[in-house]
Amino acid sequence: MPDIESFSPRGMFHEGWTAEVNDYAIVCGWAIKGKLFIVGDVSGGIFAFEGDTGKIIWEKEKTHSGGLLAMSIHPEGEIFATSGQDGNIQIYNCHEGKLIKTLDLGKAWVEHLKWSNDGLFLAVASSKKVYIFNEIGDEKWVSDDHPSTVSAIKWSNKNELATACYGRVTFFDIENNKTNQKLEWKGSLVSMELSPDGDIVACGSQDNSVHFWRRSTGMDAEMTGYPGKPSHLSFDESGKLLATSGSERITVWSFIGDGPEGTIPGELFHHTEPISSLAFSNKGMLVASGSRDGSVVASFLKKDGNGDPVGAAFAGDLVGAISWRPDDCALAAVNAKGVVNVWKFKVRTNLSSEGFK
Amino acid sequence: MRIKDKVPVTILTGFLGSGKTTLLNRILSEEHGKRIAVIENEYGEVGIDQGLVINADEEVFEMSNGCICCTVRGDLIRVLGNLMKRRDKFDYVLVETTGLADPGPVAQTFFIDEEISSEFTLDGIVTLVDAAHIDQQLGRSDESSEQVAFADVLVLNKTDLVSGDALDSLESRLRDMNRMTRIIRAENAKVPIETVLNLSAFDLDQILKRRPTFLEPEYPFEWTGVYDLDAGKYELMLEEGPDPEMSVVALANQGESEEELKDGAESSVRLYAEKSKSLEPGNTIPFGEHIILKLEEKGDKSFILDIEKGSKIGLYTQHTAEEFNMKIIKIDKNNPKEIPFKIERFWQAEHEHDDEVTSIAIERFGDVDPEKLNTWLGRLLSEKGVDIFRTKGFISYSGNPQRIVFQGVHMLFTAQPDKEWGNEPRRNQLVFIGRNLDEKEMREGFEKCLI
Numbered sequence: 152m153p154d155i156e157s158f159s160p161r162g163m164f165h166e167g168w169t170a171e172v173n174d175y176a177i178v179c180g181w182a183i184k185g186k187l188f189i190v191g192d193v194s195g196g197i198f199a200f201e202g203d204t205g206k207i208i209w210e211k212e213k214t215h216s217g218g219l220l221a222m223s224i225h226p227e228g229e230i231f232a233t234s235g236q237d238g239n240i241q242i243y244n245c246h247e248g249k250l251i252k253t254l255d256l257g258k259a260w261v262e263h264l265k266w267s268n269d270g271l272f273l274a275v276a277s278s279k280k281v282y283i284f285n286e287i288g289d290e291k292w293v294s295d296d297h298p299s300t301v302s303a304i305k306w307s308n309k310n311e312l313a314t315a316c317y318g319r320v321t322f323f324d325i326e327n328n329k330t331n332q333k334l335e336w337k338g339s340l341v342s343m344e345l346s347p348d349g350d351i352v353a354c355g356s357q358d359n360s361v362h363f364w365r366r367s368t369g370m371d372a373e374m375t376g377y378p379g380k381p382s383h384l385s386f387d388e389s390g391k392l393l394a395t396s397g398s399e400r401i402t403v404w405s406f407i408g409d410g411p412e413g414t415i416p417g418e419l420f421h422h423t424e425p426i427s428s429l430a431f432s433n434k435g436m437l438v439a440s441g442s443r444d445g446s447v448v449a450s451f452l453k454k455d456g457n458g459d460p461v462g463a464a465f466a467g468d469l470v471g472a473i474s475w476r477p478d479d480c481a482l483a484a485v486n487a488k489g490v491v492n493v494w495k496f497k498v499r500t501n502l503s504s505e506g507f508k
Numbered sequence: 509m510r511i512k513d514k515v516p517v518t519i520l521t522g523f524l525g526s527g528k529t530t531l532l533n534r535i536l537s538e539e540h541g542k543r544i545a546v547i548e549n550e551y552g553e554v555g556i557d558q559g560l561v562i563n564a565d566e567e568v569f570e571m572s573n574g575c576i577c578c579t580v581r582g583d584l585i586r587v588l589g590n591l592m593k594r595r596d597k598f599d600y601v602l603v604e605t606t607g608l609a610d611p612g613p614v615a616q617t618f619f620i621d622e623e624i625s626s627e628f629t630l631d632g633i634v635t636l637v638d639a640a641h642i643d644q645q646l647g648r649s650d651e652s653s654e655q656v657a658f659a660d661v662l663v664l665n666k667t668d669l670v671s672g673d674a675l676d677s678l679e680s681r682l683r684d685m686n687r688m689t690r691i692i693r694a695e696n697a698k699v700p701i702e703t704v705l706n707l708s709a710f711d712l713d714q715i716l717k718r719r720p721t722f723l724e725p726e727y728p729f730e731w732t733g734v735y736d737l738d739a740g741k742y743e744l745m746l747e748e749g750p751d752p753e754m755s756v757v758a759l760a761n762q763g764e765s766e767e768e769l770k771d772g773a774e775s776s777v778r779l780y781a782e783k784s785k786s787l788e789p790g791n792t793i794p795f796g797e798h799i800i801l802k803l804e805e806k807g808d809k810s811f812i813l814d815i816e817k818g819s820k821i822g823l824y825t826q827h828t829a830e831e832f833n834m835k836i837i838k839i840d841k842n843n844p845k846e847i848p849f850k851i852e853r854f855w856q857a858e859h860e861h862d863d864e865v866t867s868i869a870i871e872r873f874g875d876v877d878p879e880k881l882n883t884w885l886g887r888l889l890s891e892k893g894v895d896i897f898r899t900k901g902f903i904s905y906s907g908n909p910q911r912i913v914f915q916g917v918h919m920l921f922t923a924q925p926d927k928e929w930g931n932e933p934r935r936n937q938l939v940f941i942g943r944n945l946d947e948k949e950m951r952e953g954f955e956k957c958l959i
Contacts, residue, residue: 337571
């Protein structure tokens, strides 16, 4: 991607396909190397579409009684896991939607789950505990109670899991059952992202700030002045830019040089209502944002965090989730009315008219 | 889809054993056409088979700035954040808290969190109290008095276990603590649904429409007597009593029913707030005015009542008739005759409060200077916000044709223009509910904001 920066790329959303699911769509993701697109709705429907055409491949109803809360697609894209209000975790095969395993954690909601980057483990947060399962669903490790309900989880490397809750971020070595690090901050942490190398920890806090730590140096900083709680965070693949949002504005912090402490962040004003989803492309400095007003915008960012929109579309209603296809040549948005929109995304550069390959 | 009604949320508080679960089940089982989502605390036991019941541990989250007013309930943010995605499944939310919950963070959650406040609106706080045990509980824990202080509706439950006298004195104690609340007596949590749901208690405009003065009155007079008088002249005779003067309002055409007496009391409260006129013995008492009878002279004193056309009149007096042995005597040289009252009524007079938690109501006619008021209120709330649980009121800004209504929870505060004053006399009414409030200082502070 470095070659592209000297150009001002003009991208756009081209017509792709649309489809519908049965209820408010809250999660989505690409599987089988972009050949399959999976959408989950709030009432527990799961739908798999052919990635190129939107043809329905399979669908499931009422997978979690009470409703679906989260989904994580295995990095190899052959299986995925879902969790819900019923306290269950279900692991499915992507190709046919066959249920492989159900894990029951009890009464409490299971709000977060994430496959580790190498796909060997599945981390799950339910109430004040996190659980680790292996690929076939055997429990490998479980944490003690956190001080509050766990609000976010993220793998920092293949054996280390980060959790956020009220007042702290904790790093667990799940292989050796020990706590590697605790970062304390008196505040309610509502979101968490890690830089790809696992060094920078960024958390959105209920008091309308973003707090971050550098694990290697122990330095921490608080970025205040957000109009709302920053529920949405996304790092670019290089770990240099952190896009954050708690309102209709997107604030981008640049970690290049001495930043972001003491620097002025880039700001993007593209939406009329607060951001409801935010995602960097898999490669490069493109950030896609979806808003409560139904707009979806892709912005091309510069090193300082400022940038320009390179494409926009209307998803019809509050954007529940967005997802870049693994090759970044398509962007998907699912909305509160259950509508799925997939646009082909192209950026014209001197190098390629087919996106960022 | 953006323009839509927010979902109302009722908070149900009360100590363990006060009957919350009974009330909750009663609400859920009744035919009210509402689809109610229930957020229960971890000990909750909804017995009704109900579509949306969510259990949540109460998680109180303070902010890094240490501000008590920014403290929220994290569990509610999480659960409501999910519920808002299922808006087609319900149209009302009930939140049941444990007896140990501080209602402050619960209420603040609906003001502070943008995501929540964009979809939900706090409809009201309903506190259940166990009539048999609340007296002890109030002494023992801060939570129970805070739950009383925050309540828009207080359900005085289990009244069948307590004597009528004890209930009256309990009600008066609770009333002292929270003068904005509506008190409903109940056995076995049996209350009409409409008294606890759809209160719009945080929508002052609505409240003021229903109750032009949202205070439950405490009266500046102790006694009313209704006299049936024919045309002619009468003497109002008073002997020496406990006070060298006494305020009186005399109303013509006073009915004898409780409703008519309350109407009369309401008008008299307003007249009492107006400037008074002093009368020396021998003067004639005007109707519909706030007058002060001067009673310094020794011996009996009499004032004149001049009745043009026979009617019933009501006397609303600061002290009881008995204290001055007050009598009405028809002036007739040949046959002076005492006219006894047809009916008398005693009122709950303003008095000293024992509880730490009290209400302070300030009512004044006239306009205030917006800047002075902002400065005063801003300072008051920043210094005493921790101890001021709720604030409500309306204000007359000089030069502004609209009434300004405002309300607050701790330091959080909103003020907005409401209906136009029109011909109505411009006045101000503020109510503060809080702990250890300095009434004198607050009254003086407000006084200085008046023009």
